[in-house]
Amino acid sequence: MFETEELKRYSRQLILRELGMEGQQKLKKARVLMVGAGGLGCPVLQYLVAAGAGAVGIADDDMVDISNLHRQILYTVHDTGINKSLAAKEKLGLLNPWGEIKSFPERLTEHNIHDIIRQYDVVIDGSDNFPTRYLVNDACVALNKPLVFGSVFRFEGQVSVFNYQGGPDYRDLYPEAPDPGEVPNCAETGVIGVLPGMVGTFMANEAIKVICGMGEVLSGKLLTIDALDCGVRVFKFAKTKREELPSKQEEPVCSIAASQEIDAVQLAIWLGSSEDEVTLVDVRESYEFEEYNIGGINIPLYELAARYESIPESKKLVFCCQTGQRSKMAVKMLKPLLNAELYNLKGGIYA
Template structure:
């Protein structure tokens, strides 16, 4: 069952233009109900007012709109600032995280003075500095299956800046169940994606990505990194789509996935279609509550789990074994399966670096001594578990460090650098 949407929060935004794949009449409300522009607003938004496709009525639509931004991080930073600058009257932001120093490389919404503060508070203050007339509704909480449809249902439009698969499925489902258009973005290293999920006029997220990828097969930004400026490009593109939907102009990215390669400085487009068999927006949907089970995103493939059973060391055990190795009571090879650039940041003394990709290609197996046990580690334990499955399947005696070098630093060497 869907959560009822309170009267007056969801507007009649569907029109004949949707048959052509866009919201030709924007998020409509009776014209008389829209706020009128005062003298300061006419001056502030003058560059909008002189655009024929926006004008006074369009600006009033923006002031009347309610947009929810999921995440006040990399994508949320430019999104929140540009939504506020454009005059979107009410902006909701949901995030349960606090500002960390590693965020500042790309999350320009926050500063050094915000370290340790809830991101929603920092975001609200940044918006207030830009335009104190914008109403910011702070949701300092995690989006869950229990609250998703109720929170999403308060808004006309959702902009997704989530950085994990579980939240992406949750937001998508809540938007489908409440009939809310969703502007989606994703970033990784130098690549970004943007689209608008708005069934039945186009696909939803699950139509294109029915299942999350197996855990560890797609690195997160925390493991793979992201070029600091990339969120600005993708977040801004998301806001452009949001404004077009609110105003009812142009051709929103419904049924089109926009791909950006920052290294090649290219933008390309991929057609995506609605799946009639989709479990959430198809002809016979089966999803009645939003989101997916946590283990669908967190579970490693069965063969990896089985390989790690009985062969996962904690940090204290590895330290003891390294001490025994130094005294000659034990002999094994300690292998760091991270990328060389990661090893430059921190490492466990006495290890050698053989990246995971060389194990996947089989090349690394030729370097190992079959008579010598192996202990593997990575940043958090996922990549080393995957390599463990490969090494043990090849007949080697091997273990891996649960929690990776992060656990090692937490428990053994807190003075080491973190990333």
């Protein structure tokens, strides 16, 4: 099944007892779709193709821009203006000639996503926008495909595996999409160039584990990376009961009750009232809190599990962060642990 040169190429991983020839054969037979060939897609694709993934699809309608090159190191200045999926296919073909690489230089929509995803065994999402993340997740759930997920923001990265052997999916962690423009992207807030490489290698590793059936997969777990303090933490989350998704997946399904989310106006009313006992908890990192805050106490999200008992159980606890996404996780995490009314500040301090 393998040519002599292939065996030489993979010799260092073939001698791994956990992988071996059986695992290498699984890699060669695997069909993997990479959604997004940007900061995360570049390291994922490089390591998967180098490892011997047999058939790799690359879906990305974006063009290489010079502002990408500090983190998307698969490309060079000569690739600017070229579609990323096409440029990546050319480079990866030179990296490993024994694989099949297919480009999808188009935007994924509800009209084409099922036809593309059903061709593959494993899907990896390295997209940079929420509509695509929810679209990919819902399609993977509908087609019963495992989904390796990663994201980056400033100095923070996240990795998880969704819909794996009946495990939780993206909506169990983030039930609803934020409003358009509510969460800034890398172009607005920046990202340290090495972070996508760090997160992408974790994603590639999870994909290999899923394909080869080895190790403990990050299903029902969210791994977070903080590039500033070298903190790597893992949080557990469970599958939740919810209504079936609409057939066209037009509206996100929300499993967080509306009463658990308030806007900035309501918070101001509560804080200005002597009748309401309110504690504001900012779950951003300490350096973010020091740069700018709207008051309250600061307990970073990654420290909540260890420090939740120090939170005063006032009548109302309002959690906030930059955009409302981390604080939404905090509410879900602490609801079973605290005897208080827990609320998320919609839109975060940006609101």
